[in-house]
Amino acid sequence: MPETKARYRIGDLVRAFDVTPRTLRYYEELGLLRPERRGQQRYYSDRDRVRLRLILRGRRLGFSLEEIAKILELYDHDRSGKTQIREVLRMGERKLKEIEAQIEELKNLKAEIEERARELRRLLEE
Amino acid sequence: MPETKARYRIGDLVRAFDVTPRTLRYYEELGLLRPERRGQQRYYSDRDRVRLRLILRGRRLGFSLEEIAKILELYDHDRSGKTQIREVLRMGERKLKEIEAQIEELKNLKAEIEERARELRRLLEE
DNA sequence: CCTTACCTTTACGTTAACGTCAAGTCGCGG
């Protein structure tokens, strides 16, 4: 295991993920990110990077930041008790069910649009 | 083909789809629904019902009402020219691509959560 | 004719997720 001690400044992440500084500070305000402070500057770790990737993916998928926070709890096991872990796990299972349902609904929508497209093409040939 | 001439009042749809009247009027304001008027009352057709189902599904999937409006154009072919139809079709194809991409991302997220859950379970057995 | 349920329009309020200034700080190359 290599000691990856990379620290990113806010501008680095801004460029890497195409977001604004405001967005990153807002996510911190919500507790989704917890960069270190050297003086008054923020320094983000690889852990923050991973979390940010997850946040942005969740956002693209239509999840609210509140829902995303729930998912991120899966990565917040800082020596918490077994009971805590078990609870987080249960929540994870629930989220998985929701995601599977969402996949199903997307497939339905896809089928519906494909059907409609077929009708329109038929209509084009008069 | 049976002549289905059902008309629904706003309260009917409210109960059937668990939304508020405000929501239905808002969707009308955006042009997503176009109920008839008898006097000043709204009367929704089966077409409106179908569209509402699609709208709500889209919403659950994280689409904005603007995006949903695009999808609904697939059902707005009121004797429009072939060029129009072709354009709508192309847009439909684009949306399909997006939906497929979204399905893929959901599968990735699912895999990621499952992996994390495995780690947590391993951690439970100390 | 009166009540009651259901509907109407108008209009201001709310929440999430940031955008957009303004004004100050920090470290470094020249």
Place this chain on the structure above:
DNA sequence: CCGCGACTTGACGTTAACGTAAAGGTAAGG
């Protein structure tokens, strides 16, 4: 020491998608 670029903290503004309250219309049953 000075300026510059990157950063900071407020704090008010904005947009989508409705919520909500006020004030009034309408049709049917008793």
